[in-house]
Amino acid sequence: MKVLGTTALALMISGTALAVPDIGGTPIYTEEDYFSDGLNWGMDVYSYVYDHNSDLPSGYVLDPGEMLFAYLLDGDDAMGVSVDNFSVGNPFLANITSVGYESIIVPPGYVAGLREDPYLYGYSGPAQATVFTYAGDLFDPFSTLDPDEWSLVWYVAEATSYTFGPGTGTGAGIGDTQYVPIPVVPTPGVLALLSLAGFAGTRRRR
Numbered sequence: 756m757k758v759l760g761t762t763a764l765a766l767m768i769s770g771t772a773l774a775v776p777d778i779g780g781t782p783i784y785t786e787e788d789y790f791s792d793g794l795n796w797g798m799d800v801y802s803y804v805y806d807h808n809s810d811l812p813s814g815y816v817l818d819p820g821e822m823l824f825a826y827l828l829d830g831d832d833a834m835g836v837s838v839d840n841f842s843v844g845n846p847f848l849a850n851i852t853s854v855g856y857e858s859i860i861v862p863p864g865y866v867a868g869l870r871e872d873p874y875l876y877g878y879s880g881p882a883q884a885t886v887f888t889y890a891g892d893l894f895d896p897f898s899t900l901d902p903d904e905w906s907l908v909w910y911v912a913e914a915t916s917y918t919f920g921p922g923t924g925t926g927a928g929i930g931d932t933q934y935v936p937i938p939v940v941p942t943p944g945v946l947a948l949l950s951l952a953g954f955a956g957t958r959r960r961r
Contacts, residue, residue, distance in 0.1 A: 775801045776827060776862035778907065779812030784917060788933045789831075790838075796926030797831035798838050798900070802936045804917050812860060821852065822917065822938055825909040827862065828924075830902040837899035839890035840925040841873075841908070844883060847920075849938035850913040851878040854885055857907035871904040878910070884923075885910045914938030 775785045784804040791797030805811055805823040817823055828841055845851065854877050861867045873887040887908045889900045900906055922935035 775803075776864065778803060778825060778827065778857075778860055778862055780805060780815070781810040783809055784936060786936065788922070788935060790922075790924035790931045790933055791831065791834070792926060792929040792931055795834060795836035795929065796838055796902070796924075797834045798924060799827075799829040799831070800841075800922065800924070800933070800935065801827040801829070803827075804936045814859065817911065820913055820915070821911050822914045823909060823911055824917070824936060824938065825857070825907065826922070826935065828900060828906045828908065830900055830904050832902045834902050834926075836926045837889070837901045838924055838926045839899050840886070840888050840923075840930075841900075842879075842882070842884045842886040842923050843910075843935060843937060844921040844923075845878075845885065845912075845937065846883060847918075847937070847939045848883065849940050851885055851910050851938075852913060853911040854878055855909055856887070857909065860907065862907075865905055869904050871898070871900045871906050873906065873908060874898045876908065912938035914940055 775787055782803040782805050786802050788800045790800055803825040807817045807819050807821060811817065815823060830838060856872050856876060858872065871889060873889055874891055875888040878885050889898055916939050917936045918939045919934040920937035921932050923930050923932045
């Protein structure tokens with residue numbers, strides 16, 4: 756949960772400047788989305804995209820042809836139900852080479868003690884999605900992402916660009932899907948699909 760003012764990066768969407776929390780480096784794209792069932796749970800999701808030529812957050816390394824996708828999940832403390840799952844679809848079947856969560860970087864204005872790490876995380880081939888699960892730890896019944904908590908998760912994909920695809924959050928079994936940045940490998944067929952759709956556009960320790 757964000758409790759203080761944040762150092763921000765400028766984001767332009769439809770000519771309007773928005774602010775996203777600074778997680779380091781210089782992403783090539785950022786955006787903010789809100790996920791909620793409209794009644795019980797909610798969270799802001801800040802998305803960050805970095806390519807091989809980007810100034811990366813501290814501690815990250817990309818090989819040529821790789822892109823880093825990071826998502827800062829910020830629980831809505833006006834809601835009473837925790838988030839138990841967040842997933843990002845991979846409809847273009849980019850090769851996901853590494854999946855993880857951030858345990859060192861704390862965005863300005865966030866409290867380290869309110870960070871919640873996913874209990875399970877990884878890429879699911881059958882679901883074609885990168886999945887971060889915050890429920891199911893028998894030894895920690897409080898492992899869900901509570902309304903006053905935050906989490907920073909990421910994956911590395913072999914991709915040459917990004918587009919927008921389904922991200923899904925779930926609380927108490929009720930999901931909400933919004934469009935977030937995802938990797939794309941622009942084969943001729945994919946390029947044609949993107950054109951028709953009108954789209955414009957591991958963590959590695961050194």
